[in-house]
Amino acid sequence: MDMVTFYVEDEDGERQSIEAPGDMGLSLMEILKASDYPVLATCGGMALCATCHVEVVEGKDGLGDASDIELDQIDNLPNPTPTSRLACQIRISDDLDGAVFRLKGESN
Amino acid sequence: MITTDICIIGAGPVGLFAVFEAGLLKMRCHLIDALPQVGGQLSEIYPQKPIYDIPGYPEVKAQELVDNLMDQIKPFNPTFSLGERVDHIAKQTDGSYILTTSDKTKVHAQVIVIAGGLGCFEPRKPVLENLESFEGKGITYMVKNPETFRDKKVILAGGGDSALDWAIFLSNIAERVTLVHRNETFRGAPDSAAKVFDLANNGKIDLILSANLKSLGGNGKLNSVTLENKAKEEIIIDADYLIPLFGLSPKLGPIADWGLSIDKNAIEVDTRDYSTGVDRIYAIGDINTYEGKLKLILCGFHEAAIMMHSAFKHVYPDQKLSFKYTTVNGVNAF
Numbered sequence: 001m002d003m004v005t006f007y008v009e010d011e012d013g014e015r016q017s018i019e020a021p022g023d024m025g026l027s028l029m030e031i032l033k034a035s036d037y038p039v040l041a042t043c044g045g046m047a048l049c050a051t052c053h054v055e056v057v058e059g060k061d062g063l064g065d066a067s068d069i070e071l072d073q074i075d076n077l078p079n080p081t082p083t084s085r086l087a088c089q090i091r092i093s094d095d096l097d098g099a100v101f102r103l104k105g106e107s108n
Numbered sequence: 109m110i111t112t113d114i115c116i117i118g119a120g121p122v123g124l125f126a127v128f129e130a131g132l133l134k135m136r137c138h139l140i141d142a143l144p145q146v147g148g149q150l151s152e153i154y155p156q157k158p159i160y161d162i163p164g165y166p167e168v169k170a171q172e173l174v175d176n177l178m179d180q181i182k183p184f185n186p187t188f189s190l191g192e193r194v195d196h197i198a199k200q201t202d203g204s205y206i207l208t209t210s211d212k213t214k215v216h217a218q219v220i221v222i223a224g225g226l227g228c229f230e231p232r233k234p235v236l237e238n239l240e241s242f243e244g245k246g247i248t249y250m251v252k253n254p255e256t257f258r259d260k261k262v263i264l265a266g267g268g269d270s271a272l273d274w275a276i277f278l279s280n281i282a283e284r285v286t287l288v289h290r291n292e293t294f295r296g297a298p299d300s301a302a303k304v305f306d307l308a309n310n311g312k313i314d315l316i317l318s319a320n321l322k323s324l325g326g327n328g329k330l331n332s333v334t335l336e337n338k339a340k341e342e343i344i345i346d347a348d349y350l351i352p353l354f355g356l357s358p359k360l361g362p363i364a365d366w367g368l369s370i371d372k373n374a375i376e377v378d379t380r381d382y383s384t385g386v387d388r389i390y391a392i393g394d395i396n397t398y399e400g401k402l403k404l405i406l407c408g409f410h411e412a413a414i415m416m417h418s419a420f421k422h423v424y425p426d427q428k429l430s431f432k433y434t435t436v437n438g439v440n441a442f
Contacts, residue, residue: 078354
């Protein structure tokens with residue numbers, strides 16, 4: 001199985017690596033939840049609640065473009081950044097290898 | 109005071125179906141929900157999305173399922189307090205509870221059922237220093253009564269449909285409306301966006317694009333808001349009101365303070381009857397957790413049925429519960 005490694009950066013700039021299978025069609029949101037990161041994912045991955053908001057610190061080019069519905073959600077947030085994405089709309093693939101994310105969503 | 113047998117907190121699909129299961133056992137229900145309409149996430153977040161795992165429905169739109177549930181529970185005449193959040197519960201000496209909502213509605217119930225999904229949908233707040241101290245003193249997150257803003261200086265922040273709609277509406281009521289948006293363009297309804305640009309071109313509202321909220325000014329009451337534009341310049345605007353409109357997000361809210369056992373924002377329950385550790389309080393649907401829990405509507409329906417049979421003893425302590433099928437007994441309205 002192809003494993004992809006990417007990183008989650010906390011507020012202090014510390015990075016933790018996550019390994020995930022790159023060929024199972026999982027989303028970044030699902031992997032973050034499975035890894036016990038505080039991601040609510042209220043809508044379950046339909047790009048409708050924006051609680052899985054992430055900032056792409058490195059590796060933006062490998063992610064593809066955000067869809068209109070995703071951009072609509074991001075646009076409505078109080079704290080977006082130029083590289084904001086919704087983790088539920090990012091598929092885990094080889095292109096994600098080495099990417100760095102910062103979690104921006106509300107964690108209740 | 110509203111008096112009922114069962115008070116259900118949360119009017120999503122599971123809370124609604126719980127009314128049916130209670131009704132079969134002749135128990136009356138009152139439902140309270142923080143949202144202004146029934147249906148929970150289904151109506152608020154994805155009304156037009158198809159759901160494929162409701163038994164008997166190969167495909168059903170979320171809102172259609174909610175509408176059908178409302179039809180199904182009609183014989184049992186549930187009552188509702190919508191747009192209200194349960195802030196406080198008080199145990200009575202006879203074991204029953206009095207619930208008090210954010211609008212000071214009081215409900216007396218023998219049993220409380222928490223079917224709160226992921227919690228109350230509350231407005232998303234911008235990160236600003238001293239934000240809380242100005243809440244209710246110039247900062248409000250929703251327009252309940254537009255007359256509040258008559259002849260006032262109002263700043264709206266956000267780029268979605270509600271920011272556009274309220275900017276248009278309040279332009280006729282407020283002394284001055286300023287709409288602040290982070291981007292150059294709006295992604296909301298094109299008609300509303302065009303109308304907003306028209307109003308701005310005609311000097312009816314002030315439109316400040318590519319700008320963010322930076323800080324708040326005022327002594328005890330809001331009187332100015334400082335923005336920062338793309339060039340990092342500060343703009344200070346006089347304001348009586350600031351209305352941030354950045355959508356809703358779920359919060360567990362006051363439920364967290366009721367002495368329930370909570371793990372990762374979910375209430376731990378006994379899977380024999382979905383009771384919590386607190387007498388006469390049950391939790392069903394997405395808000396509960398137990399080993400093997402699946403957050404599925406159909407699992408919430410199952411939990412509702414089991415849970416109501418357990419609650420019967422609190423509502424009718426002197427009666428013996430006899431299990432009956434609807435095919436045999438029908439649905440006896442009350």
